[in-house]
Amino acid sequence: MRLALIGFGNVAQEFARILLEKEKEWAVEYYEGFRVVAVSTRGKGSLVNPEGIDLRRALLDLHEGGSFSPENPERARVSSLDIIGLDFVDAIIETTTLDIAGGQPATDHLRSALSRGKHAITTNKGPIAFAYRDLQALAASVGKAFLFEGTVLDGAPVFNLVRENLPGCRITGFSGILNGTTNYILTRMEEGEGFAAALETAQKYGWAEADPSMDIDGWDAAVKVTALLNVLMGAGITPGDIDRQGIGGITLETVREARSRGQAIRLLCEGALVEGKPVGRVAPVHLPADHSLAKIRGTSSALTLKTDLAGELTVQIREPKIRETAYAVVADLLTVARRKR
């Protein structure tokens, strides 16, 4: 399968490293293997080679100079849409950054790929929150895969779990902690660290969104709640429909007071159908310290799914790193390869 990487930030670079580690193993198991034939970025240049990009060189270029070297023979002056249109691209892996206003340009990238009969995999929450129904219908009409496991709970299975392992079940609601940055800040504050210092660490380690107000004001969490409601419960809503409150108003004093009452503050995400209408909420709540979600600390996340036939199931991921998010891309890619096989 010939892949185009649209976006080459932390997640896509880690995916490239995993591909280099596993290529021999996968070439046997998924008999034709995988080859990256194009890479497109907004500010680091683009690469094209129908025979296969030299990923080691691409990673080294970025490590040494922050962009693809002008001497790199694979360097090409092409836009991301040009790359998606190349006839030797079979699938795109879209990892551009989140746009909260309308999920662009990621939605256009996915639409363009699917309408040209290519598989589309993304870790970008925007398209799922703004255009899920359209993209899903398009994928079904062309018989190609549209997969997005990395959008919620990093590499832990959520959408794949429901699709592959809960046949016949209806998801009736969910609750959880879905934003690592705010959870890290809240738990650091429990240990006495200030808001700003904790946020700085979250940014340093690359957990925070490029614009950290997306995390602090609850937008990232609201987008994830929207994605879950759209995909698992057929909602057809956008993030503006979520009742949203961030953690900007929480001070060390608030956290200390909660602790003295035996409580922990967590940014709780919830979704349900109320009288058939989808309802989503993101808000900081006081939980008893022995509540299962109060025990989710640092950048860890957890999601409890309520179902009509299989009871309540919880998926939890502990302190995910970039490799775990990149694994979501791997899981989606191998799902496509298994279907082809």
Ligand code: HSE
């Ligand atoms: N900014 C996001 C978070 C990244 O903190 O959870 C993962 O979606």
